[in-house]
Amino acid sequence: MNAEFKINGKQIETERLILRPFKQSDLNDFFEYASVEGVGEMAGWQHHENKDISQRILDSFISEDKTFAICLKSNNKVIGSLGIEKYGLEDKLTEFNNLKGREIGYVLSKDYWGQGLMPEAVKAIIDYLFVDLDFDFLTCGYFTFNNQSKRVQEKCGFKPYRKLELETQLGTKEQTLLNLLLNPSKKLNLVYSHPETLIYKK
């Protein structure tokens, strides 16, 4: 099942980053990276045409309190986001019935790609959710054309779990690879449903 989750003021520090809740003063930094064409599109949403759109999404980040701002320590700039989202198809994926977990999603400013920053952020989040909050599992997906995101998930230990066709916010249908990471400190034996989309190997 989907775990309860709120950031609740939590701040996580890594070597180069601080992950913290979004605040209203992040609007300019958020718009700066979200308005670049070809960034959000890789995650299924359209780049922001104007600041009003960024403001609306920023308001939802703040009120829903489940999306971390990724802040670069060296210049104190918000350069991306990392969301602790609800995973979909909760009623169908019965293997998670007695377990608690979430799906993570992320975006990084194009100016900072290729420096290993997102794997650094994701590893810190995995540690927080598995060790401090005792989650059992995490899922994370990517459209099959998105090799960059695939690499992040591989570097963080996720394993191929299901192949699905999902509808995006852009109205397109995309082949999606869903990955799974089980909490390694627990000896979990899952009985997987829906073999027709399953590709998970222990």
Ligand SMILES: CC(C)(COP(=O)(O)OP(=O)(O)OC[C@H]1O[C@@H](n2cnc3c(N)ncnc32)[C@H](O)[C@@H]1OP(=O)(O)O)[C@@H](O)C(=O)NCCC(=O)NCCS
């Ligand atoms: C996916 C994303 C978060 C990766 O973050 P990152 O911090 O750059 O991750 P890494 O530095 O580990 O690089 C990952 C891969 O991107 C590719 N890459 C690196 N630099 C790149 C660049 N400048 N341009 C394009 N791809 C690049 C490489 O294949 C790299 O894998 P490698 O380390 O095996 O060579 C970032 O590319 C992004 O925000 N993409 C758009 C949004 C998105 O796809 N979100 C995920 C939706 S599922």
